[in-house]
Amino acid sequence: MKGYSKRTDSIQEYYFSQKLKEVNRLREEGKPIINMGIGSPDLPPHPSVVEALCRSSLLPTSHGYQGYQGTPALRSAYADFYSRHYGVSLNPESEILPLLGSKEGIMHISMTFLDEGDQVLVPNPGYPTYTSVTKMLLAEPIYYDLKPGNNWYPEFEELEKLNLAKVKLMWVNYPHMPTGAKADLEVFEKLIAFGRKYQIVIVNDNPYSFVLENEPKSIFQIEGAKEVALELNSLSKTSNMAGWRVGFVSGKSEWITAITKVKSNMDSGMFLGIQQGAIAAMNLGKEWYESLNEIYAQRRKLIWELAEKIALEYERDSAGMFVWAKLPKGKKSDELVDDLLYNKSIFVTPGHIFGTQGEGYIRFSLCVKEESIKEAIKRIS
Structure with missing residues (x-):
């Protein structure tokens, strides 16, 4: 009645929320859209994960409110997961907080540390939610450019200026x-x-460390990192559980306690069956990740072929479930995206939605079946 919060003035509807309405409209009109825009795994979780969910769901005690910090078994499974795969020791009692997806963690961490007028270093290009959450809290994003000439790593000399x-x-x-x-x-x-020099909390968002990567890494592998850093992780990509909404934040107990204060006022814990499924997922061996990566590697080869058909450049030595491709000089990403969508019924993501450094690029998702990628190649040919 008296108006919206001023935080709504500084953000827009999430790009994919908005664009998928258009994609769905085209599908309803009969267009055979191939969606290569979104990183939502199309493969199922391991059968043992689904079985654990089903078994737990049949128990009459499974359906009430759950603890805000997850079950001890869930936190222990995550600690074991970090120990096995990263060689990192986490205390399951005090250094781990389960989340309803790591995207929720971006909000909780920001609410824990930021007041109006504070500033946040945000990568450009980077995940748009870092910016939108910062603005929603009336803090100010300060963008630091990532450039291909520096392998898309931070340029510390520029940061220190x-x-x-x-x-x-x-x-x-x-x-x-x-x-x-x-x-x-x-x-x-x-x-x-x-982070130590300037008293800045470094938050590493780490959901892709197993996807097309033979040596998963954590920022906590660095000595003294827990005094400076937090790390987010997720089962969405690594375990094909995007819709289950299972993530974690880990770090020193003082910070986890503070984040829990925020989280405990915003939700009432994760369904027990999902927690049991998450435990099963984190107990899977290396062969699970290897089998997924064989599929993604085959898909990536086909995406590379598709990119070459469109005269795009790309980097082969990369990880994660996307192909980041550079357009010919002078071409705009929106132009190519719209051309592919309206003339070839192929939906890809324009690079500019990830920041100004993303203009001139498009992003292909690997969450597309091989036959669909081959069909896309045919449409371009």
């Missing part, structure tokens, strides 16, 4: 989305040193 007095958080994301730049321990070391 900034006035960092009001910066409280820095978002980083390796393996990087959308570019696919791999995680690098030397870069993590520099990030920890930078």
Whole structure:
């Protein structure tokens, strides 16, 4: 009656929420749209994950409110997962907080650390939610450019030239989305040193570390990282559980306690069956990730072929479930995206939605069956 919050003035509807309405409209009109825009796994979870959910759901005690911090078994499974795959020790009692997806964690962490007028270092290009959450909290995003000449890593000399007095958080994301730049321990070391020097909390958003990556990495592999950093992780991509909404934030107990204060006032815990499924997912062996990566590698080869048909450049040494492709000089990403959508019924993502450094690029998702990619290649040919 008296108007909306001023935070709604600074954000727009999420790009995919908006664009998919158009894609669905075209489908309703009979257009055979091939959706290569979104990183939503099309493959199912492992059967043991679904079985664990089903078994738990049949128990009469499974359907009430659950604890805000998840079950001890869930946190222990996550600690074991980090120990096995990253060689990192986490205390399941105090250094792990389960989340309803890691996207929720971006909001909770921001609400925990930021006040109006604080500043946040945001990668450009980078995940748009870092910006939108910052603006919703009336804080100010300060963009730091990632460039192909530096393998899409932060340029620390440029960062140190900034006035960092009001910066409280820095978002980083390796393996990087959308570019696919791999995680690098030397870069993590520099990030920890930078955060310590300027008293900035470094948050590594780490959902892609197993996708087309033989050596998963965590920022906590760096000595002293827990004094400076938090890490988000998720089962959405690695376990094909995007719709289950299972994520985690880990870090030192003082910070996890503070984040829990925020989270416990916003939800009432994760359904027990989903927690049981998540435990089963985190107990899977390396062969699970290897089998997924065989599929993604085959799809990526086909996407590379498609990119070449459109005269795009791409980097082969990358991780994650996307192909980041550069347009010919002078061509705009929206122009190519609309041409593919309206003339070839192929939906891809324009790079500019990830920041100004993404203009001149488009992003292909690997969450598309091989026969659909082959059909897309035919349409281009």
